Amino acid sequence: MTEIVSLDWLALTVFVPLLGAVLSFLVPRIAPQIGLMTLALAGLCVTMLALQVIPGGPVIVALGGWGAPLGLDLRADGLAIIMLGMNVLVGGFVSLGALDTFSARHAGEESARMRRYFWPLWLLLLCGLNGAYLSTDIFNLYVMIEVIALAAIGLTVLTGRLDAMRAGLEYMFASMLGALLFLMAVGLAYLQAGRLDFAGLAVHAGEPAMMLAFALMLVGLALKTALFPLHFWLPNAHASASAPASALLSGLVLKASLYILLRFWVEIFGPGERIGMLVGAMGTGAIIWGSVQALRTQRLKLLVAWSTVAQIGLICVAFALAGTIGAQTAWQGAVLLMVAHAVAKAAMFLAAGRIAQETGHDRIADLDRSHLRPTLAQFAFALAAISLIGLPPSAGFAGKWLLMEGAMRAGAWIWVVVAMAGTLFSVAYLSRPLIGFLRFDRAPDPVGEHHGWAIADAPPLMLAVIAVISGLVAVQIIGVISIGAPFGAVP
Amino acid sequence: MNLDATMPDTGVIFGLAGILVFGIGLFGALSLRDSLRRVLALKLCGVGASFILIVAAWRGPGLAADPVPHALVITGIVVMVSATAVALALIRRIHSLENGRDD
């Protein structure tokens, strides 16, 4: 089933963004144009790749002739296609949103710098993300997560404000530490197995040294994914960045490390049930702690950021089901949840940015005291909330459904309860801003509908709409995911 | 490639040293508060990790070393250098912002 195509879309998917990054850095004047063009091209690549993979099965390319066992194989199966599609889709809409956020209308040195650096960083990030989804050897992955981390930190500190800088530095430390743990694990794994590709490593799974490597990797990736209790860097970093940057950080960046963890879990290490329980417990902790903090926080963007912590926790519940009879379903649910969260969270951050832009602040308590109500942005926020809560017909619902189904099939009711608790929590904290949007008796002037509409509302709104209706095509998405049986054969 | 059978004593020493160095770096990164020191601690971690990779290049007496780990180590160093550079730039920027100077 596997084809090897010489010059092909697979490699281009990684290199087109890289090229775009370099170009936009060199010619900052037309950086937005380059950025959009790059995304369009990347979209084309992913589409063509998908057209190859969906009928024909997984595609493998040996980059520069360095095939397995030494590495630098790129491989695209259904799961990777979905993740790439998510990158391009979310990235595309965020780019459109960024056009407005970083447009020349906003004068000032700060704005100019942001305009200058946003596009190269973002395209570099895209390169890293795409690379991470296609890699099949662990060292390649190490490089990719470092690329992602550096670009992400750049995006975090793009505003140049002190709080962003501090948050960025904290993020930097966490990220470097995570990468180094990963690197250490790579070393140990190579020491043990002498190989770096997934298949080669999988043979040695279960040996003590591999266990050590796995432990390091798990912790490193958990740190990058901000899985409770290693989430400490996330809220400030995500909340202090500019809106499009937050959207990318929360929507896409976290998913890369989560994806890698998932791949390792399934394809290489296959750790036992107890470690799954440990990760599940961490996920539960994330749900509770993230929700509690989201309930307490006073700022809209922080709320959204804390909600990310909680949502990541929910996705990680799937790890607790690995190896059970419900694993297949749970993994599918986890992937759907990842995609749903990416789309919805990006929409939510963009919408939050628009709200802050229109009302001039993002204090939750004062949302209802303003007579300015950017209705469309608020609407987008609400739609995104629907998907995050997991109400039908959103993709979030489909994902949650599958996750809970997996838990139920495995007879693990505790995880059903956890998922339910997560849902209720998300209703509780996400309804806080919604109540602010909808309360009118404290506004000094009459509140009119259709206020604060701008073309910049389109990207978050589109993303939110996609998030809400994409649950209707969940079965197609799952069909694509299953290509190449990333989670093992159907039992 | 059994750990016990094929690894000569020097290899074990190197490996343990690598782990030790990594551990020290990790401890530092976790326990120190000053930004600059934490960067340095992280660098130490990096060195430890490189140690391990270099050990992995040993294929036995008289055999040529495996070139792959060397390539990896070099890549790792490049990555670490750029990461360190970014970290230092950030620290400096924060310092100047905190002290009210914008340079």
Add this chain to the structure above:
Amino acid sequence: MSDVMLYAAIAAPLALAVLTLLPAARALVLRLAVIAPLPALALALLAPPSNLSESWLIMGTVIGLNSVSKIFLAFTAILWAAAAATARRWMRGDVHATGFITCFLLAMTGNIGLILAQDAFSFYALFALMSFASFGLVVHARSDKAYRAGRLYIAFVVAGELALFAGLLLATREAGSSLLADLRMAELSGLSVSLLIGGFAVKLGIMPLHFWLPPAHGAAPVPASAVLSGAMIKAGLFGMIATLPLGLHAYPDHATLMLAAGLVTIFAATLIGVREDSPKAVLGFSSVSQMGIVALALGAGLMAPTAWPALLPVAVFLAAHHALAKGALFLGAGMFGAISALRARLIVMLALALPAAALAGLVATSGALGKEALKTALEAGSAAWLPWLTIALSLSGIATTLLMARFGYTLWKQAPPAPESVRAQPDGLVVPVLGLVALSALLPMAWSLIAREARFAVFADKPADPLPIIAGMVIALAAVIRAYALEVGTSAFIGQIAAPFVTLHGRIDAAGRRRARDLRRVSRRIPVMLSQRAESLRLGQTAIAALVLAVIAVGMFELRAEEAAGVAPVIETPLPEE
């Protein structure tokens, strides 16, 4: 032809009632109300018995006419016509005239309709229509007295309706048909008969279900009290005749109760009635007392089915007699209040003496005839009860006489106040009153053709039963509750019933709120505390190291366990294809 008349009998008053929705038509409706019962009268007098069914209405309805209902329809229609004729005069200048005439017409529709109804659904519907519409008649004066009477009235009506609902439901299921004719042929269970009797006895005002009657009849305007007392009260009797399998099956327990209640009613109502000050209230109690006599007939019929063929015409006759006489008295009492000239008053008084005498059972009046017939008919029934009943009937003449005397006295002293407009022109009242008086006096002649069918039969005695005693206790208890409810006021009583629930709810609410408040306080404090603690201990950083160790520990433990079990580590998923 008779189909059209059947429809017209019900449709005429209903159409007029609907017409009152148009403000322009209201004066006209008041004027035309008198012709509303005329189609029914024509039907009663002219049409042959017939049936007409409409399967699509409600759940299948049949309306029609038989020999018993013809008589009921006739006197009911006459009474309504007379009342309607005076209504226009009484309502002149009244701000609530529209409301009155609407309720009046609706009640008329119900009363005429229920007599024509041949199935349970339409019967129940029209019975309810009559009862509920009459509420508007009772509270028409909008005085405290009227409201009190209205509250009492509606409470009994609702209770009665509910009993009827259950009774009809059970009865139709036992009979397997919703036709009243089938109900009469079926062997109904004791429960459904009790419910039906209960429901109808409320309307009939048999003690102890009479409480509503005197106040309501007293509070209603004159034309309304005439129909309430004359026509509508008979609906109770008609209902029992129409639904119960009288003459087929014996219900001795019910009969005992009924006879006892009837006996009590006759005398107790008189005793209470003579202490009343208002002539209309006295008349009300007289109605109660008279219905006690009717109850005797019913009770005897329930006890001895064989006696029923003899009793039925008597009961119908008594109903007609009482309807005409009482209607004449009520309307006349009103008219008396409206005139001031002494001569005119004396004339009216004299005229009213006729129906009063009839009620008291003076020789050659309809009352005397009725009582005699009843005595004769009763002989066919229970031998054990017979002496008592005979004595009671004889004594009831004395009692009624007393009551009528009291009526005359109170009427002369304090006639019901009539509005100025009526006082100015009492002429419109004369024809209806005198017409009813005349009809009441002439009733025996018209009747002699019918009431000649009494036959004897032997009835075996049954041992005494504890049921009457239990019933008495229940009645006493109900009276206590009712007295209490009256004392504290209805709304307060309802409040007291609901109080435990409200308190419970309030307590749960308060506890919930307290719990929620505590929880909120704690939930606010814990995260802050945890955050501070986490920050001061740099838990996030420490967790990294802890996690590394934890994962290794768990992993090693699992490896060890697997090795111990002799199983090689298993990779859950197959290798990706090369």
Add this chain to the structure above:
Amino acid sequence: MEFTLLPLAILFTSLGIVPLLFALPERSARLRTTINLTAAAIKVGLVAWLSWRVSQGTIYGVGFEVLPGLAFKLQADPLAILFIALSSILWLITTIYSVGYLEKGPHRARFFGFFSLCVAATVGIAMAGNLFTFLLFYELLTIATYPLVIHRGTAEALRAGRIYLIYTLAGGLVLLVGTLWLWVMAGGTDFAAGGMMADIAAASPVQATMLFVVLIAGLGVKAALVPFHAWLPIAMVAPAPVSALLHAVAVVKAGAFGIMRVVYEVFGINVAVDLGVTLPLAIAAGITIIYGSLRALTQDDIKKRLAYSTVSQVSYITLGVALANPIAAIGALAHLIHQGLMKITMFMAAGNLAEGLGVKTVSGMNGVGRRMPGTMLAFTLAALAMIGLPPLAGFVSKWYLASGGLDAGQGWVIALLLGSSLLNAAYFLPMLHRAWFVDAGDASAARPVGRRIGWMLSAPPLVTAALVLIAGGLANAPFSPLEWTRFIVAIEYRE
């Protein structure tokens, strides 16, 4: 020729106009009204056609797979038609009423958008061909009604909205778990006459019982079964048309309808009886009936009294279903329609009183009959129907419920219904008494009158009151609710 997409078309008439309504500027009221009414009228027409076809024996269904093995499935069976017909007719009437009610009010674009969405969700619930699809629309309904409940945007409205949201979303979540469990256990969620739980119930009755409890608990929140009822009286702060819709058509009915589907078409009535779950359900419904009425007695706020009355009345439906008897089922199904007609009349009338006269409490109702005769006539008819007087609609359903109770050997049902009727009378008759037979004091007569009540406000309650009369009076006529329910019950109890 068959037009198999008819169910989708009916769904689309209300769903398709939602974006349009949101996008319309606030001031283009005329266009909005035109769109609303046209869509509502088209829908009534389509539903009429659909019911004709279905009565001829055609069953429409469309579906596509959403999750592996799980389909989004719409199916227009007779039971669905019953609910769709109710919602489409009342939607038309309520739309007219809302246009009049919200004349010049704020946020109309939003209001009508969500209003349409709400109706779309109701139609979806009605036509859902499996529990999964039902769940989708059940949640959509929650989302769509929340903005309507808090439409006024006051602190009180938001508090009510929060409670509403907590209850309904929690209920939805429980239903989700139930659906999921059903799917995992039975491998399907399709509605089919006779159900699909027979084997499972035989194999593991405990699990099946637990599943039943979970499903009913999830649905019971919207059906306002005690103790899940608390949101309903609080949610009455919503504008009158919303309350009307919530109480009569959409939310509580969705719960009751769901209970019907679960009992009849997921478990199957025989299986449910064998499991022994119907009697407890009937008792729960009975408790709700009495409790709601008792609470209604002491409420002075008109809408609150009506709300508690809804708590009580909706459980008639549950009771009829739980009695597991065809006659009672006829009563339950007919009551679904009848209660809708009665309660929508009362809420619209209450809205008119509040808007036109500023009367919001029972104690302030003195003499309103004279000042608003049409509205109060409608209210009176509906109230008498609630008490169960013939020939009004409430009598018919009560009669069948009581008969069914007898057939099922549950004599207490009659006592229960009588008690409920008595309580209904105890809280409705005083209102009628005040309205018609007590004169307004001078103070209230001199009080400035609210805004003028145009025909758009006064006609709808009269129309629905007329429907109450017709549904009861012509209960035996073809295509009456009662006839249709007999048709359905014949299907559900075919075995």
